Amino acid sequence: MRLIAFLNDQGQPALGARASGDELLDLSAAGAPATLDEVLRQGDAGFAALRQALERATVRRPLAGLRYLPPVQQPGKAFAIGLNYMDHAAESKFDVPKVPVVFPRYPSSWVAHGQPLVRPHVSTQFDYEAELVAVIGKAGRYIPKERALEHVAGYSIFNDGSVRDYQLRTSQWMMGKNFDASGSFGPEFVTADELPPGASGLRIQCRLNGETLQDANTKSMIFDVATLVASCSEAMALQPGDIIITGTPSGVGLARKPQVWMKPGDTCEVEIERIGILRNGIVDEA
The missing domain is CATH 3.90.850.10 (Fumarylacetoacetase-like, C-terminal domain)
Known part of the structure; x- marks a missing residue:
């Protein structure tokens, strides 16, 4: 899985999966956690939630013009x-x-x-x-x-x-x-x-x-x-x-x-x- 952290249209953190071509699927819009930090804290359950969101995700966003965030927002170390x-x-x-x-x-x-x-x-x-x-x-x-x-x-x-x-x-x-x-x-x-x-x-x-x-x-x-x-x-x-x-x-x-x-x-x-x-x-x- 290839994940991208970004700001959505409301300026809120969101998480997407790289789709084919120059788009991503908005996993947060499909119910997934908003940050990779949260996914990692949840462990296997967090990645299971991502996979489930990937199956039902319908919102596609072009990479062009995307407001990227660092993959991990606040690493402890x-x-x-x-x-x-x-x-x-x-x-x-x-x-x-x-x-x-x-x-x-x-x-x-x-x-x-x-x-x-x-x-x-x-x-x-x-x-x-x-x-x-x-x-x-x-x-x-x-x-x-x-x-x-x-x-x-x-x-x-x-x-x-x-x-x-x-x-x-x-x-x-x-x-x-x-x-x-x-x-x-x-x-x-x-x-x-x-x-x-x-x-x-x-x-x-x-x-x-x-x-x-x-x-x-x-x-x-x-x-x-x-x-x-x-x-x-x-x-x-x-x-x-x-x-x-x-x-x-x-x-x-x-x-x-x-x-x-x-x-x-x-x-x-x-x-x-x-x-x-x-x-x-x-x-x-x-």
């Missing part, structure tokens, strides 16, 4: 993973990590598909990062790696927009990774049963103004999704709706010669095979 591709660790001049490098990313720092990424007025070093997102669907603590994928409900796409001078001026990356509206999340949530285990083996790309700057494969992650779920669950119990933003491959603007930064008027696209394309324009902070 958003873990972002640094240096999770060997070539990216090398270009960033860091040692290859022996354990996952984890930092927080807050919902105020991202926008939905189609909404602008905001370059803050305090910096011009605004970088892109193409990343896979794993969405937790089943709670757990101390989850063994061999059972970890049972806790993943599905996957989406993230642009981990980074303000590099703020990120690197201390040993803690949190500030440069959490400027308001600096990243993006979406457009679709794809259930795990539609993808290879752990969403491994999928091509991942980033394009800036049509030029491909990152081009890799999710099988090249140092720590795969199962490892990340198990590792994060050692510190705290994972809950439905939590997300893990799994890291970016090489080709970021910081490491290029000359360096490449996102600027107002640009368009950035992150594409992951079989999941979709996340597209955002860039604007300056008002």
Whole structure:
């Protein structure tokens, strides 16, 4: 199932299923929960309600002009993973990590598909990062790696927009990774049963103004999704709706010669095979 969160004609959150062509079926209009957050909290019953709504849904909405929302509205925890591709660790001049490098990313720092990424007025070093997102669907603590994928409900796409001078001026990356509206999340949530285990083996790309700057494969992650779920669950119990933003491959603007930064008027696209394309324009902070 491919789900899209959006605002309906009344400006209320709603949930749709991608239909054939350039339309979605409005599942909320057919009685389904209004958000993926609620579906995930309900577990199997929530997904059963979606399937029932899909059978009786009649309201179709064009994707053109749709007001997208991030797939998960308010995750309790958003873990972002640094240096999770060997070539990216090398270009960033860091040692290859022996354990996952984890930092927080807050919902105020991202926008939905189609909404602008905001370059803050305090910096011009605004970088892109193409990343896979794993969405937790089943709670757990101390989850063994061999059972970890049972806790993943599905996957989406993230642009981990980074303000590099703020990120690197201390040993803690949190500030440069959490400027308001600096990243993006979406457009679709794809259930795990539609993808290879752990969403491994999928091509991942980033394009800036049509030029491909990152081009890799999710099988090249140092720590795969199962490892990340198990590792994060050692510190705290994972809950439905939590997300893990799994890291970016090489080709970021910081490491290029000359360096490449996102600027107002640009368009950035992150594409992951079989999941979709996340597209955002860039604007300056008002």
